[in-house]
Amino acid sequence: MTENQMSGRPRAFLVGLEMRGYNPALDIEDSLEELGLLADTAGLQVVGQAYQRKSHPDPATYIGKGKVEEVEHWVNELGVDLVIFDDELSPRHQRELEGVFGEDVRVLDRTELILDIFAQHAFTHEGTLQVQLAQYEYRLPRLTRMWTHLARQAGGGAARGGAGGVGLRGPGETQLETDRREITRQIAALKQRIEAVREHRERHRAQRRQTGIPIVALVGYTNAGKSTLLNLLSGSKAYVADQLFATLDPTIRRVEMPNGQEILVSDTVGFIQKLPHTLVAAFHATLEEILEASLILHICDASHPNVIEHIHVVDKILREDIGITEIPAILVLNKMDAVGRDEQTTYEKLLADFDDPLPISAKTGYNIEALYGRMNEALLKYKRLLTVEIPYTKGDIIAQLYSDFIVLHEDHLESGIRLTGQIDLDKAYRYADYIAEDSDDLENRA
Ligand SMILES: Nc1nc2c(ncn2[C@@H]2O[C@H](COP(=O)(O)OP(=O)(O)OP(=O)(O)O)[C@@H](O)[C@H]2O)c(=O)[nH]1
Numbered sequence: 551m552t553e554n555q556m557s558g559r560p561r562a563f564l565v566g567l568e569m570r571g572y573n574p575a576l577d578i579e580d581s582l583e584e585l586g587l588l589a590d591t592a593g594l595q596v597v598g599q600a601y602q603r604k605s606h607p608d609p610a611t612y613i614g615k616g617k618v619e620e621v622e623h624w625v626n627e628l629g630v631d632l633v634i635f636d637d638e639l640s641p642r643h644q645r646e647l648e649g650v651f652g653e654d655v656r657v658l659d660r661t662e663l664i665l666d667i668f669a670q671h672a673f674t675h676e677g678t679l680q681v682q683l684a685q686y687e688y689r690l691p692r693l694t695r696m697w698t699h700l701a702r703q704a705g706g707g708a709a710r711g712g713a714g715g716v717g718l719r720g721p722g723e724t725q726l727e728t729d730r731r732e733i734t735r736q737i738a739a740l741k742q743r744i745e746a747v748r749e750h751r752e753r754h755r756a757q758r759r760q761t762g763i764p765i766v767a768l769v770g771y772t773n774a775g776k777s778t779l780l781n782l783l784s785g786s787k788a789y790v791a792d793q794l795f796a797t798l799d800p801t802i803r804r805v806e807m808p809n810g811q812e813i814l815v816s817d818t819v820g821f822i823q824k825l826p827h828t829l830v831a832a833f834h835a836t837l838e839e840i841l842e843a844s845l846i847l848h849i850c851d852a853s854h855p856n857v858i859e860h861i862h863v864v865d866k867i868l869r870e871d872i873g874i875t876e877i878p879a880i881l882v883l884n885k886m887d888a889v890g891r892d893e894q895t896t897y898e899k900l901l902a903d904f905d906d907p908l909p910i911s912a913k914t915g916y917n918i919e920a921l922y923g924r925m926n927e928a929l930l931k932y933k934r935l936l937t938v939e940i941p942y943t944k945g946d947i948i949a950q951l952y953s954d955f956i957v958l959h960e961d962h963l964e965s966g967i968r969l970t971g972q973i974d975l976d977k978a979y980r981y982a983d984y985i986a987e988d989s990d991d992l993e994n995r996a
């Protein structure tokens with residue numbers, strides 16, 4: 551027995567297909583390397599890999615016949631437990647391939663692997679519900695087509711069901727039909743429970759808005775250092791690990807900036823290329839939190855050879871899946887302590903290609919003062935110049951006035967106080983009834 555076999559971790563073989571004319575975020579070798587990290591995070595041991603460039607997938611086996619034979623050879627030679635494909639396989643592909651590699655070998659795809667990792671890393675009630683929903687959504691169509699397949703095997707008319715099929719239904723078919731109905735029921739129930747959690751969360755958010763403290767959201771590719779930065783800023787101990795999707799459940803921490811301003815910093819699930827749609831949809835409630843932010847810090851790992859591709863992947867998910875276009879963002883180039891001579895070209899390209907990125911190191915604290923400065927500058931844009939007139943009878947509001955406004959001008963009139971000053975957008979709604987002059991339209995955000 552080899553040393554690897556003794557380590558006891560299930561042995562995985564990776565397979566990729568690069569289609570011509572299709573423009574993926576990463577080229578096939580980089581994508582497979584990432585798949586290897588995912589496998590590693592999931593507790594598997596990668597023992598080999600193979601890939602192919604082809605104009606389109608083989609309708610039956612996804613990769614071509616010759617490639618299948620090559621993989622089959624390695625599966626036997628290396629004692630492989632799982633063959634993992636870098637793209638989502640159709641139910642047919644999966645079935646055909648399982649037929650080739652035999653009963654002892656599991657065939658799975660990137661989506662299922664990511665779903666497994668999410669399932670391992672979800673700790674909160676909401677996170678668990680969302681992962682379950684994504685898993686059921688992934689399984690449902692596979693079950694359906696498996697049913698068609700088995701039905702066909704059962705032979706002609708018996709399979710088709712309907713009026714003519716009464717009494718001819720095979721037991722397998724009935725079972726799968728039941729499974730399918732059960733999964734559909736589970737999906738509906740999960741959606742309801744997630745909606746309940748979401749409403750609860752929405753109430754929390756409303757309370758948070760009342761406090762008027764601006765939210766800064768950390769977003770970025772998985773493993774970029776978001777949680778490390780959160781810990782540095784807040785002195786807290788969010789979970790940090792050199793693995794993918796270490797963080798799944800959103801965390802929010804109060805941070806006092808050097809100038810005394812309080813902010814809330816939120817950390818959430820990282821992104822990755824080929825992120826399964828079922829996951830994005832299931833995690834919508836979590837991702838919605840980002841929409842509340844006054845400022846986004848887009849954290850990237852400047853020492854990673856694919857950092858530029860990572861940035862584009864994150865931008866695309868923010869824009870297309872979450873619908874974020876308006877929120878100001880700062881591109882933060884993290885892990886500068888690890889940018890050596892080899893990474894210098896990429897670093898220079900980052901500086902040239904993107905709008906005013908900010909190099910830092912969340913590990914050593916390098917340039918964190920500059921980060922605070924940039925955050926402050928961006929948050930100031932979220933203040934508004936407002937003139938309010940408050941009657942002396944409104945004692946409670948007058949009492950709050952001076953902590954909410956940076957006062958520029960103040961008059962004591964006969965009927966009340968007339969005050970002009972800067973106020974956080976989030977707090978301005980408190981004065982909606984007393985506005986005398988407004989530099990801008992407040993209704994949008996109040
Ligand atoms: N060298 C170096 N390593 C860093 C730095 N910041 C974070 N890391 C390391 O990068 C790895 C990932 O850090 P995390 O903070 O867990 O990253 P994340 O973005 O929260 O990752 P996910 O939660 O998985 O999306 C850990 O091993 C950190 O120690 C940095 O500035 N320099």
Ligand SMILES: [Mg+2]
Pocket residue numbers: 776777778789790796797
């Ligand atoms: Mg994290």
